Amino acid sequence: MEKEQLIAEMKKIVGEDNVLHSKEALYAYSYDATPGHLYMPDVVVSPGNVQEVSAIMKFANEHKIPVYPRGSGTNLSAGTAPLKGGIVLLMLRFNKILDLDLENLIAEVEVGVVVQDINDYVAPHGLIYPPDPGTVKTASLGGTICENSGGLRGLKYGITKNYVQGLEVVLANGDIIHTGGKNVKDVSGYDMTKLFTGSEGTLGIVTKAYLKLVPKPEASASMVAVFNTLEDAGNAVSDIIAAKIIPATMEILDNASIRTVEDFMHVGLPVDTAAILLLEVDGHPVIVADEKEKVMEVLKRNNAAEVTLAKSAEHKEQLWTARRMALPCLAKLRPTTFVEDATVPRSKLTDFLKIVTKAAKDYNVTIGTFGHAGDGNVHFCVVRGNRDEQTWTTELHQNLEKLYAKAHELGGLISGEHGLGTSKRVFFFTQTAEPNIKLMNAIKKAFDPTGILNPEISYSRS
Ligand SMILES: Cc1cc2nc3c(=O)[nH]c(=O)nc-3n(C[C@H](O)[C@H](O)[C@H](O)COP(=O)(O)OP(=O)(O)OC[C@H]3O[C@@H](n4cnc5c(N)ncnc54)[C@H](O)[C@@H]3O)c2cc1C
Missing domain, CATH: 3.30.43.10 (Uridine Diphospho-n-acetylenolpyruvylglucosamine Reductase, domain 2)
Structure with missing residues (x-):
């Protein structure tokens, strides 16, 4: 046409x-x-x-x-x-919060609403919508649903799929369908809500969602722990979980990330250290007081050189802003930043961090690594120069493929939260069995027979 x-x-x-x-x-x-x-x-x-x-x-x-x-x-x-x-x-004109049902703790929200705005809207009612990607102040609800986004609170609160109870979706042929809704329980037919959540715009256009809200925790405590070795930081993560404490947040920054964030933000991070862990426990004040002590004890037992509690709400905000700024700060170093996203079992976190650190030396590139340590979700960010040089693009791709293969060997996968899109799907094929790929293709064909919806994100190897 x-x-x-x-x-x-x-x-x-x-x-x-x-x-x-x-x-x-x-x-x-x-x-x-x-x-x-x-x-x-x-x-x-x-x-x-x-x-x-x-x-x-x-x-x-x-x-x-x-x-x-x-x-x-x-x-x-x-x-x-x-x-x-x-x-x-x-989809940004879909910008209304349509209803807040305080009896069922459900918000009915159009997909163009920014995630932070949902939280600001429900906060006066003592509620939160937990999924909080680093882009919480810019990402649209629809984007987070279609990426099944995670975030800093994923460890304790789960990710987007745990909070989307129902959807309104327009199919490729223009049909309008509704899935799920306000009911907590629903096992009538296939779980279509979950299928659309994480579908990356390939199965239908999501226009509205029913979101589960939870009470805001009464208290919280944030702390930062400094480690001289990656092993100690990784072991501390495993030991905290083994002590049956699930912090709301447990984030790691390696030395390259710490240096970069400190250079740009000047929040007093220790630039000579191997890694820091940023943690938050939340809940009833009595439980928070108890868990705070236990977490500090585990951190010290794992050779934390220093553990500092956030002294005030401002200090706390500063720490979490520093974490959220890790990627934007790394992006300021060189013109091009490749943000990678692998998962490994929590117990293999240290192994993977060491592999990435060695790779940075071997390939002679700057790689800043940070991520959701408690979830075993690591973002290793390669900062490079001119993005048009075909040679290093090819070389970079090969090196990334090796790193994803290592994560897979350790029991992990590509993409804990950033999806496959068009740029990551090639890595996915090396980790996925043929019958799975065939089934995904069949689902795509059933929903979008003419192949018009985000056609590049195909699950075909060709
Ligand atoms: C600095 C930075 C930090 C980040 N931190 C995190 C993090 O902590 N956790 C995390 O999970 N992600 C993170 N991300 C990735 C990104 O912010 C999330 O994936 C976010 O959910 C995307 O939302 P968006 O509105 O920008 O979606 P878009 O980028 O616009 O779209 C994302 C995908 O969803 C599809 N889509 C969008 N809207 C619809 C719709 N209404 N119907 C159907 N398909 C649709 C698109 O086609 C696309 O495939 C980060 C990104 C940056 C740049």
Whole structure:
């Protein structure tokens, strides 16, 4: 179909103001937070209600036009890169919190709402919506649902899939369906809510969700522990869990990350140390007081050189901001940052951190490693120079493949929370058995027979 005709049809559905097609606008939606993936779409369309989404999908399906749903574009696996042109479907006009049901502790929320705004809305009622990716202040609810995002509180509170109870979804052919809802229990038929959660925009357009809320913990205590070896930090993580304490948060930063964060933020992190752990315990004040002591004891038993409790709410905020800034700070070092995302069993965390540290030396690159230590979810970030040099891109890819293979050998997988997108799916195939891949392809075909929804994220090896 001619581009001009596509633009005209989209304007008929959503109105002139909600269609972008200037070169500048298309460029702005040609990439996301993932380096090295820039492709121009034909048009950017912002629907304002579910009927408009349905009409767009019917049209796109009939004319086999690729559709790339997009929230805030902060994903790290090129999940919104419009490789085949077509429509970028911008969901940010779905920006309303529709209902807060305090009897059932459920919020009904449109997908364009930013995650932090959900928390700000429910906080006066003593409630929280726990999933909290590093991008909590920018990521859209729809993006976090479709990536099944985790975050800093994942260890104790779980991840997005644990809080999405129901969805409204527009299928590739324009049909509107509803899954789950306010009921806590629901085993009627397949669990479609879970299938869409983490589907990376390949199975349908999510427009609305029913979210489970939980009471805000009455008290919390945050602390930072300094370690001179990675082994001690890793052992402390395992020992805390073995002591049957589940902190709300248990995050690790290696030396490269500590130095970079301190350089940019000046929060007093110890730059000569091998690793720090940032921890928070929360709950009833009596339990927090008890767990705080126990955690400090385990940290010291594992040779923590120093353990400091956050002295005030400001100090606490400063520590967690420092952690959230690890990636943005590393990204300031060089023009290009590749943020990788592997999981390993918690007990193998130290082994994997040592492998990454050695790789940085062997490959002569800066790799900053940080992550959700309690979940065994490690982000190793390779900072590099000019992103257009084909040679080092190829070389980098080979080296990353080796690191993902090591994580797999240790019992882990690619992607604890950043999805596969277009940039990580190749690594996934080396870790996944053929029958699984066939089944995923069959599911994709059943939902999207013409293959228009985020077509690059295919589960075919070709
Ligand atoms: C500095 C930084 C820190 C981060 N920290 C974390 C972290 O701690 N934990 C974590 O899990 N992630 C993290 N991320 C990754 C990212 O922020 C999350 O994946 C986030 O959920 C993406 O939300 P978004 O609105 O930006 O989605 P987008 O990037 O716009 O989209 C993500 C995917 O969902 C699809 N999609 C979006 N909206 C819809 C919809 N309505 N219907 C269907 N499909 C849709 C897109 O096609 C795409 O495949 C981080 C990223 C950065 C840059």
